[in-house]
Amino acid sequence: MESAGSLRHPTHEHELIRRELWKECSVVCSLCRFRFSGPTYRCLGCRFFLDESCASTEPPFQIQHPFHPEHPLTLEGTSDRPLYRCGSCRFRLDVMIAIATLPASAEREMILHIGHPHLLTSFHTNTTLSETCKLCREKIHQGKFYGCSRGCMFLLHQQCAELPPEILHHPFHPQHSLTLEDFQWGSEFKCEACSRAGYPGPGYSCSECDVRFHVHCAAWALPSRDHQAEIEHFSHQHKLRTLHQKESISELKCAVCRDGISGEVQYCYKCRFFLHKTCGDQELPREIMVHPLHPMHPLILQLKPTCNDNDQGSWSKSHKYFRRDNAPIIFRCKESCRFSLDTKCALRVLEEGLVAEIQHSAHGHPLELLIMHSYKCDACQKGLAGLTYSCKIHKCTFKMHISCAKLPLKLQHPLHPSHPLLLNTALSKEGFICSLCRKKSRGFSFSCTDCWFYLDIVCATKRPTFKHPRHEHHLARFSSSCPASLTGDKQQCNSCGKDCGYWDTPEYYGCLSCNFNLHGYCLLDLPRTVQHECHPYHPLVLFDKFVLGRPDDQYCDNCEEIRNPDHGVYRCEECWYTVHIDCVLQPKLLDYPFLHELDRKITCLDKKIKAMEIELQASRKELYALKQEKKTEALKAWRIAHSVNSEEWRGNK
CATH class of the missing domain: 3.30.60 (Wheat Germ Agglutinin (Isolectin 2); domain 1)
Structure with a gap:
């Protein structure tokens, strides 16, 4: 049975309600196991979600599958993950894999592959599967693929199998x-x-x-039919071909930027010379007349004629800067100085207007611009890679990112709107606990000492995700490892009342100041206009806030309770009828049949609990009476034994 905005799906026992996820939120589809955002069909009682594509897919209740030809497989819809199970043995199969590997008899094609001992059968899928190809380690995408018909879950893309x-x-x-x-x-x-x-x-x-x-x-690296054309580039003596590399390979470096190759790449077969297409299309200056890091002489672009091996070079010191020894393209001093720079570092200094030396308020010594790796920034405690400001004094180890050197002294942060946060550059061994991520840091902080509110540099520079109509402050994004509470306790969602930070939906959103938290899937896109029985005359329109008269004298026209003037409301534009958002939307959530079923179960459990409590109370009384009887009998036995011992003592005397 289906109604507007609801769905009965064979993979789940409860009714699914169509909702629009908040634009910043994503959840995992319970059927295909892929994370998605936007429209979803969800169960209000379980953590069960379907994207629109999976919701439109209706798996058959029972199938005869080639992976398990001995017995039929029956669809089991659970609150966790639907599966096809065998009633006679323990075999089970993912629903999406089962559907994708049910080809028509005319489409079957058998091949033998060196990577697997069994025959592989051709299949076709209209969606991306959660399983990966055993050769390229990427997801099985739409189209033809091959898989073992014996249920070994050995799957190959068509192009990988061929x-x-x-x-x-x-x-x-x-x-x-x-x-x-x-x-x-x-x-x-x-x-x-x-x-x-x-x-x-x-x-x-x-x-x-x-x-x-x-x-x-x-x-x-094999030549592609789509990229047969060869191009010439001034940086290399041979012609270059073009290919598309999906996965970034950090060990193979671009000759210009020295980053790992990925995306559109131009390369030389003979020399293993690589260029990102964007770097290859970039116009490099042949000469830099005045560079801030070496102002005394011009820098010229130097090209190495050959690059015959895959050695990516080692870091060596040249003057006071660092470069790659075998970088094919560098800027070097035009005169006799032993000064050189990678193209990436040389151009970045010019583009960002960096200077060779600064005096920072956080440190008493001058800081010079160097290229450093495998060190830690004293400000944010994160790793350094590339251009860095470092103390000129030899025995001083102070270092910081360029971005950390540009931090403001005062910050008005939405997560603490009551007071400005001041930059604290004092470094201590004890450190502090960040109020947002709850991690200990020994670096710089933005802090409010009046409220004991501290943010490390990483959290302070991350802007809050958004402003939601249900709360007056900005909401920050959290994961299960960083609770939205200054106490570090597990938080509950202010919408559904369930705990935040489950494995399947670890992200949630919260306000630190108010301990206000919402699951990502509870951040539903609120309808712009609604027609409600509390005001049947005109439609109600959503507003971020509405204040009529004094801010401390705002009431909901439906429940007549006081309302927060900074919260969103539904309001009639013609007669100014104003109500809480929950007064308009919440009653509709109580009409679903399975909620009444849950209420019935809860009532039954309450009755059982009360009956057990009565039995327990009676058992306690009986236990108390037995203990008292035991004490009385023990006392009688002691008195009898004492009197016998006394008579024997008198007789002996």
């Missing part, structure tokens, strides 16, 4: 052919392309040189 068993003249190893083989457990190796550790499973190797590659590393 990779050639042998590659001749591969760009990374042109002297010998590469063969696709199945690497077993214990056969550890390092991929020659990305320098990352290898893992068991299919891969390419050269039997003569003991060279091995990940499948995806060998595959993306």
Whole structure:
């Protein structure tokens, strides 16, 4: 049975209500297991959510599946995750995988792949699955794929299953052919392309040189039919080809920015020379007449003619700055100075107007601009990578990010609107506890000493997510590891009353000052206009706030309770009828049948509890009487024994 805005789905026992998630909120679909935002069908009594695509999918109640041909599989809708289960044995199967692997008989195609001992069957899916391809480790996306028909959950993309068993003249190893083989457990190796550790499973190797590659590393370097054109670039002596790299590979560096390659990449087969397309299209100046870090001489762009190996260089000191020894493109001093800069650092200094030396109020010594790695910023306690301000005194270890050096001395923060927060640069071993993330920090803080309110630099620079009509202050985003309370206790949602920070919906939103918290899925987009029985004459329009007369004399025209003037309201634009948001929306939530069922169960449990309490009280009285009787009998026994002992003593005497 379906009504407007509601749905009965075979994967869940309760009615699902259509809601619009708040734009900043996302939840996990209980069917496909993907995180989504926007329209959702949710169960008000369970943590069950469906996106629109899964809500429109109706799995059959019973199927005969090739993964388990011995018995039929029956759909079980639970409050956690729906599955197909076998009633005769313990076999169970994810619903989305089961649907995707039920092909028509005419579509079946069998192949034998080196990475799996069983035959693989072709399937087709109209949605992205939560399972990953065993070769490229990416999600099984829409289209054709292959899977083991024996239920091994060995799945391959079509393009991964159709990779050639042998590659001749591969760009990374042109002297010998590469063969696709199945690497077993214990056969550890390092991929020659990305320098990352290898893992068991299919891969390419050269039997003569003991060279091995990940499948995806060998595959993306193969020439593509869509990118056959070659281009010339002034930074390299050979022509470059273009490819698209989905996964970022940090071990292979762009010649300009020195970041890991990803996205559209231009590269040379022979030299393993890489350029991001955006970096390749960038116009680099051939000469910088005056650079702030080396103002005495001009800097010229220097190109290295060859780059024949995959060595990414080591950090070495040149003058007082750092660069990569083998960076193909650098700026160096035009004269005889041993001064050079990477293009990324050289251009960033010019673009941001950085100076070589500053005097900061947080430190008594002058700070100079250097390139540093593997150190920690004294202000925010985060790692340093790249341009950094560091103390000029040799034995002083003070360092800070450029962004931390530009922090304001005073901050008006929405999470503490009553007072401004002052920058505290005093460093102490004891540190402080951040009022937002509840983590200890020994760095700088923005603090209000009157209220004992402290924010570390990371939390202070993160702006609150949004202003919600149900609360007068800004709401910050939290996770289960950072409670929205100065006491650190578990918080409850002010909308549904349930605890915040569950594993499936760890994000929630809260106001620190008021201990006001909302689940992400409780931040429903409120309707702009509603027609309600409390005011049937005109529609009620949503307003962020409405004040008529004195702010301390605002009342709801429906419940006649006092209302907060900073809260959102529903108001009639024609006659100024003004009501709480909850007075308009809350009664509708009480009409769902399963809520009455829950009320009935709660009433039954209350009766059982009262009956057990009566029995327990009677048992306690009986227990007390038995204990008293035991004491009386014990006292009688003691008196009898005492009198017998006394008579024996007199007789002996």
